[in-house]
Amino acid sequence: MASLRAISPDVVEHPSAARHDDHARGGLAHQRLLSHVLPLGPGHAEQHRAVPREVVSIACTDWRGRDRRADTLDLLFVNAAIDRGDLPIDEVPTDMFTEVMITNALSPLRTLETLRGLVAPGGTVAVMSSDQGSISRNIEPGYELYKASKAALNQLMRSYATRHADDGQTKLLIDPGHNQTRLGGPDAPLIPEESIPDVVDVLEAQAGAPGLQFLDRHGENVPW
Numbered sequence: 242m243a244s245l246r247a248i249s250p251d252v253v254e255h256p257s258a259a260r261h262d263d264h265a266r267g268g269l270a271h272q273r274l275l276s277h278v279l280p281l282g283p284g285h286a287e288q289h290r291a292v293p294r295e296v297v298s299i300a301c302t303d304w305r306g307r308d309r310r311a312d313t314l315d316l317l318f319v320n321a322a323i324d325r326g327d328l329p330i331d332e333v334p335t336d337m338f339t340e341v342m343i344t345n346a347l348s349p350l351r352t353l354e355t356l357r358g359l360v361a362p363g364g365t366v367a368v369m370s371s372d373q374g375s376i377s378r379n380i381e382p383g384y385e386l387y388k389a390s391k392a393a394l395n396q397l398m399r400s401y402a403t404r405h406a407d408d409g410q411t412k413l414l415i416d417p418g419h420n421q422t423r424l425g426g427p428d429a430p431l432i433p434e435e436s437i438p439d440v441v442d443v444l445e446a447q448a449g450a451p452g453l454q455f456l457d458r459h460g461e462n463v464p465w
């Protein structure tokens with residue numbers, strides 16, 4: 242069984258999946274956990290749908306960068322997301338709206354549905370969300386499309402959790418805090434080297450917990 246820190250599903254054994262190596266890049270996927278699974282953008286949506294519903298194993302790199310193959314995961318963690326700048330919603334082109342919604346909301350759920358069968362009984366399925374997806378905390382202006390996409394992700398994850406309520410898998414949405422990444426920008430107060438170990442601690446602490454929770458990196462509930 243792949244250990245919690247050993248899961249880095251980069252490639253699904255399917256021609257539509259492209260290798261997606263995050264080791265050399267910045268970003269939250271870089272720390273302790275690596276989480277790329279599939280290309281998630283609109284151009285990949287139909288390919289993604291074509292991935293077999295039953296995936297029996299995935300090629301991975303472990304936390305030391307060694308190639309592995311895993312047929313059982315303790316944790317499936319979907320991390321990728323995009324923003325496309327800070328336009329008021331009435332100025333967002335339709336293509337941009339579609340791209341962000343597919344990448345941030347639809348594709349993470351398709352990924353969970355495709356790969357959940359690899360997750361061990363009692364294992365965890367998680368998606369990187371954001372407190373920007375909290376509707377009740379949306380009292381500051383800005384990033385309307387990104388916020389909407391994370392709120393949609395959260396809503397879809399709640400539906401997923403209802404649909405799979407009895408599967409025995411822990412379900413988490415994680416807010417990692419505002420980090421200095423390409424997405425978070427250089428002025429963010431946190432760096433991934435500090436925040437992601439906290440996220441991993443939360444994932445480990447919640448292993449086996451029932452239901453769906455929306456938690457920050459300290460393990461506190463984020464309001465919906």
Ligand SMILES: NC(=O)c1ccc[n+]([C@@H]2O[C@H](COP(=O)([O-])OP(=O)(O)OC[C@H]3O[C@@H](n4cnc5c(N)ncnc54)[C@H](OP(=O)(O)O)[C@@H]3O)[C@@H](O)[C@H]2O)c1
Pocket residue numbers: 261263266267268269270277279280281282283320321322323344369370371372416417418419420421422423424425426429
């Ligand atoms: N940074 C923050 O302050 C912050 C706060 C709250 C939540 N988050 C969340 O944390 C997660 C990681 O964000 P980050 O800050 O690390 O951003 P990032 O540095 O921009 O990294 C985003 C990652 O997503 C990948 N990605 C983008 N589009 C993709 C696609 N179509 N298919 C597959 N992979 C794709 C990128 O791959 P490429 O490098 O190949 O483009 C990159 O590795 C996201 O879910 C984000 O919403 C971040």
